[in-house]
Amino acid sequence: MLSEAQVFLRCRECGKPFGHILAYVCDECFGALEASYNPGRLSVSRSVIEARPRSMWRYWEFLPLIDHSKKVDIGAGYTQLIKADRLARKLGISRLYIKNDTVNPTFSFKDRPSSLAVSKALEFGLNSVGCASTGNLAGATAAHAAAAGLPCYVFMPSSVEKTKIKQAALYGAQILLVEGTYDDANRLAALAADRFEVGIVNVNLRPYYVEGSKTMGLEIVEQLGWRTPDRIIVPTASGALLSAIYKGITEAEHAGLISDCSVAITCAQPLGCSPIVRAFRENSDRVEPVRQPDTIVQSLAIGDPGDGYQALKVVRESGGTAVALTDDESLEAVELLASTEGILAEPGGAISVAALKKLLEAGEVGRDEEVVCCVTGSGLKTVELHPEAGNVRIIPPALEAVRKALDLR
Amino acid sequence: MLSEAQVFLRCRECGKPFGHILAYVCDECFGALEASYNPGRLSVSRSVIEARPRSMWRYWEFLPLIDHSKKVDIGAGYTQLIKADRLARKLGISRLYIKNDTVNPTFSFKDRPSSLAVSKALEFGLNSVGCASTGNLAGATAAHAAAAGLPCYVFMPSSVEKTKIKQAALYGAQILLVEGTYDDANRLAALAADRFEVGIVNVNLRPYYVEGSKTMGLEIVEQLGWRTPDRIIVPTASGALLSAIYKGITEAEHAGLISDCSVAITCAQPLGCSPIVRAFRENSDRVEPVRQPDTIVQSLAIGDPGDGYQALKVVRESGGTAVALTDDESLEAVELLASTEGILAEPGGAISVAALKKLLEAGEVGRDEEVVCCVTGSGLKTVELHPEAGNVRIIPPALEAVRKALDLR
Numbered sequence: 077m078l079s080e081a082q083v084f085l086r087c088r089e090c091g092k093p094f095g096h097i098l099a100y101v102c103d104e105c106f107g108a109l110e111a112s113y114n115p116g117r118l119s120v121s122r123s124v125i126e127a128r129p130r131s132m133w134r135y136w137e138f139l140p141l142i143d144h145s146k147k148v149d150i151g152a153g154y155t156q157l158i159k160a161d162r163l164a165r166k167l168g169i170s171r172l173y174i175k176n177d178t179v180n181p182t183f184s185f186k187d188r189p190s191s192l193a194v195s196k197a198l199e200f201g202l203n204s205v206g207c208a209s210t211g212n213l214a215g216a217t218a219a220h221a222a223a224a225g226l227p228c229y230v231f232m233p234s235s236v237e238k239t240k241i242k243q244a245a246l247y248g249a250q251i252l253l254v255e256g257t258y259d260d261a262n263r264l265a266a267l268a269a270d271r272f273e274v275g276i277v278n279v280n281l282r283p284y285y286v287e288g289s290k291t292m293g294l295e296i297v298e299q300l301g302w303r304t305p306d307r308i309i310v311p312t313a314s315g316a317l318l319s320a321i322y323k324g325i326t327e328a329e330h331a332g333l334i335s336d337c338s339v340a341i342t343c344a345q346p347l348g349c350s351p352i353v354r355a356f357r358e359n360s361d362r363v364e365p366v367r368q369p370d371t372i373v374q375s376l377a378i379g380d381p382g383d384g385y386q387a388l389k390v391v392r393e394s395g396g397t398a399v400a401l402t403d404d405e406s407l408e409a410v411e412l413l414a415s416t417e418g419i420l421a422e423p424g425g426a427i428s429v430a431a432l433k434k435l436l437e438a439g440e441v442g443r444d445e446e447v448v449c450c451v452t453g454s455g456l457k458t459v460e461l462h463p464e465a466g467n468v469r470i471i472p473p474a475l476e477a478v479r480k481a482l483d484l485r
Numbered sequence: 486m487l488s489e490a491q492v493f494l495r496c497r498e499c500g501k502p503f504g505h506i507l508a509y510v511c512d513e514c515f516g517a518l519e520a521s522y523n524p525g526r527l528s529v530s531r532s533v534i535e536a537r538p539r540s541m542w543r544y545w546e547f548l549p550l551i552d553h554s555k556k557v558d559i560g561a562g563y564t565q566l567i568k569a570d571r572l573a574r575k576l577g578i579s580r581l582y583i584k585n586d587t588v589n590p591t592f593s594f595k596d597r598p599s600s601l602a603v604s605k606a607l608e609f610g611l612n613s614v615g616c617a618s619t620g621n622l623a624g625a626t627a628a629h630a631a632a633a634g635l636p637c638y639v640f641m642p643s644s645v646e647k648t649k650i651k652q653a654a655l656y657g658a659q660i661l662l663v664e665g666t667y668d669d670a671n672r673l674a675a676l677a678a679d680r681f682e683v684g685i686v687n688v689n690l691r692p693y694y695v696e697g698s699k700t701m702g703l704e705i706v707e708q709l710g711w712r713t714p715d716r717i718i719v720p721t722a723s724g725a726l727l728s729a730i731y732k733g734i735t736e737a738e739h740a741g742l743i744s745d746c747s748v749a750i751t752c753a754q755p756l757g758c759s760p761i762v763r764a765f766r767e768n769s770d771r772v773e774p775v776r777q778p779d780t781i782v783q784s785l786a787i788g789d790p791g792d793g794y795q796a797l798k799v800v801r802e803s804g805g806t807a808v809a810l811t812d813d814e815s816l817e818a819v820e821l822l823a824s825t826e827g828i829l830a831e832p833g834g835a836i837s838v839a840a841l842k843k844l845l846e847a848g849e850v851g852r853d854e855e856v857v858c859c860v861t862g863s864g865l866k867t868v869e870l871h872p873e874a875g876n877v878r879i880i881p882p883a884l885e886a887v888r889k890a891l892d893l894r
Contacts (some may be wrong), residue, residue: 130539150584150827151565158560164632176560179588182826183865219827225571229891234879241649241877242868248824250891251877260882267884272893415657416627418559418590456592456865459651466651468660470643473669475676482638482659482679 081141082117085109085283088386096456097201098275099280108383109283110323111140118331122302125333131156132188132291138327139192139291140284146198148224152180152187153291157299158450162416167433171446173305174429175296175421177453182243183250184375184425184453185292185317186225192288193277194220194396202275208265208312210258210375211240212453217277218249229274231261237375239457259380277383278314279469286316289322296448297325304339306398306445310430311452312343312352313378315387320455321450322390342441343391343398344431346406346424352384356391356398358432363388372403372461375424376451380436397440407432407462410455420455428475491526492549494692497795498847505551506686507609516793518692519732520549521681525741531711535743541700543596547736548601548700548820549693555607557633561589561596562700566708566857571825580855583838584705585828586685586862591652593784593834593862594701594726595625601697602686604795606624610884611684613830615639617674618687619667619722619784621650623860626686626812630877638683640670645783660819668789687723687791695725695792699733705857706743715854716746716805718837720861721752721761721789725795730859752800752807752848753840755780755815757834761793761800765800765807772797778882781812781870784862806849814839819864829864837861 085094089107100109120137123202128134131211132153141147157177163170170281171200175186190213197205206229214230221228232241233256245251250441254261262279269276277285282315304325308320322341345353348371355363363384381387392399399407404449409430414420421429428449435441472475494503494558498516502506508785509518514758535721536542550556551784565585573581586594598623606614606806616626623639630637637658640652642665654660663670671688678685685741686694713734719727738746742772756779764772772793778786790796802806808817818839830838844850880886887893 151567151588156560162632164617175719176590179560179592180678181585181588182591182829183588183863215829219823219829223571223827238578239865239868242871242874243829243865245867245874246744246820246823246829246864246871247827248820251875252890253879254879254882255879256882257514264882264887265509268887271884363603411655411657414628414655415631416655418632419632420591420624420628420652420655439601454592454865455655455865456648456652457646459655462651462655467655467658468654468662470662470664473663473665473673474601474679475673478661478673478677479681481661484677 081161082114083142084112084166086112093266098280100280106428107441111283111287118327122333125298131399132191132288135291135294138294138324138371140201140287141192142269143199146195148191148194148198148220149190150181150219150223152191155179157296158419160415160417163413166412166416167436169436169443169445169447173448174417174419175292175448176451177292177451178419178421179424182215182219184212184216186213187356188202188291189285189288190220190277193281193285194224194226196281196284197226197275198224200275204229205275205277205479206265206268208258208262209276210377211236211457212375213278214240214244214251218244218247221249222247227269231265231380233258233261236462237408237458243457258378286320286436289320291452292317292322293321294328297328302334304337305448306332307340307342307441307447309342309344309431309447309449311346311424311427311450313374313376313381315352315383318343318389319386332393339394341394343387343395344427345400346427347400349377349379350400351379352387353398353400355388363420373424373427374404375422375440376427384393397435399434401427401430401434405434406450409433412416413451414455419449419451420456422453422455423461425451425453488736491523492551493521495521495657507689508740511690519697520692522677527736529740531742534707541600541697541774542701544700547703547733548793550601550604550608552608555604557600557603557607557629557634559590559600559628561600563704564588565830566705567826569826572596572822575821575825576845576853578845578852578856582857583828584701584857584859587699587828587830587834587860589626592865593621594698597700598621598694598697599625599629599686602690602694603633603635605690605693605795606635606684607633609684613638614684614686615674615677616686617667617671619786620645620866621784623649623653624656627653629658630658631656638677640674642667642670646869652866656893657823667787676885682831695729698729702730702733703724703737706737711743713743713746714857715750716751716850718751718753718856718858719787720833720836720842720859721754721796723790724792726763727752728792728795728799749801749805750799750803751840752796754809755782755785755809755836756809758786759790759809760788760790761796762807762809764797782815782833782836784831785836806844808840808843810836810843814843817854817861818842822860823864828860830860831862831864832868834860834862881885
């Protein structure tokens, strides 16, 4: 048990400090609260971290859990950073890595923030948890709630892929499919958080929740031998993951784990829901909400991104860029990644690969850069989005049928 | 590059030694060939292994690849061994672990043998690979073939779950859905292997292929601190995984990594396709094929198990047992595992949990035993098998609808 004073909240906008409390909005300026750490907590060496078990919790000094007996760990994080040489050759770039977060316990990166938020719910003594979800968070929160023994309430737009709905239901959560957009589901979850005292992981537990996603950034720098790549491309919905990856990397520099946190953080969004990309491209400081997202990339269909402004700031500060991709470009990137590296992503995960392809072609990313594409969720959840392909054939059990089907001799 | 003499094949039945060649049947007695290692190769210490990267390839001395430049490694293996305390309490057993192989690169344990077999195909200079599959091997072989840059031909019964077909197709493999059983698909694959010189991973590459599955056993003993549990329960189709787990553990004893390889290896099969269980229960030495498997547990629907006799021998020698489960028992085990531990398995993966429940109730497994249940594949591939559940509701975006749906106040 660590001293509470080592972890506290503070307003991201006006800087007002808060204690270690269950809150998410500044009562002075309505800014978002974020977790902060006393420098003493972050004094940990590379070798100490390297000797720890391979889960996101190896970076516990950077995570705002105080009582570690409350940790809900079903194995999130420390996923492989794959050197993607075959894909790199196809794209015409020399150094490319895939951060493969499809192999998390519930098959998306959302296990990272969920593991942390559900642990915090236990620490704060909450009796139930929940989330507003575009699909992946539903399963992640439901699974961690199951492992914690807490009831779980999931709010999702009814348009979410069937597999994601069934997945969350199988963990035993109560699933509410809201007739409306993600933003409608999110507002409802926020109301439910207040009215029924539910710990909604991405609403009232949000300042803690987002810290879990930092571990993707910490892992990338550790797996590269404690240094940053030139660029990290991040599939972006609310902006929380993108912001968290950068926060993790800058904190790693403050802690002395890396000597330089320079890295161009690059944002990829679907064209039919790309408010952050649009603000970036228009040189605007204001992330204008998209009222009706129009994309099959459900997992990134957040019209009013909660951390949009922060993400925009990170992209600019870090020297990154932002790019929007058509649905076809994302679907094609799924097939490109699967057929070159054997990694099956959902379109919202492979969009980082689509973004790299587009930015290379446009000359906005150099072919000599070292790039990490974050691949955030498994394509098993979204096979329904791909049309029947010509490489599937039904044949009778006869060798001649094989020869004909495959044109072999 | 190691000396070839360190790895060779020999007949499992008559013992005749073969070289390091592409063959799978003894030309004297028609017995199955298996990989063997000179004792010198297996001299590796615990600490050397522990310092290696976390993939199945950390045990390379136990794997029959000679030229490591041919290794096709997309991250298979070294999956978590989860201490399943909530599930243990539900079942009334004190020490229970889940070996969670749902989080492999293609979301089943089949990545282990595929990684090895496709590497061997490269080493032998083959121009294409393929497999006969009940579903999971299809994706695993296709993904590794993609990463190796080899064409891939998959033979599956047409009854396999749609998600598994689409998954394999997305990696770019040629998929042949054979009108018939798995055994029909398997025979066709064997003919194609001969006729078109394809490296069918589980036919002509089989002696090498099965060695990959040993790593599940090696990981279990390492993750327990270099010792065996009392019992390992294994979902069983061809019998190859079960036999391989035991082979790995006995080899670990020979190598001095563990002092005692005692462990009751226990076989779980679906009632509608349980030839090994039947032979065990009837005290027979002959595994009588099941002509028409009758089960929704597609991944275990192999009527004529290639390693059935070997598996039966291992179960008996190791003091294990064998049990058949109804489809409902396997489906219920999926929900039990998901709702207690947050691990989503397919019915053919959770069948090990169903088996434990049944054996505990029957008094055939003691409540003081330390048990490991192998959970071999992800439930994302089989959500279609579960009926719509009562915990999924569609609501309008209004707080009152939430209150009513959840009966909250």
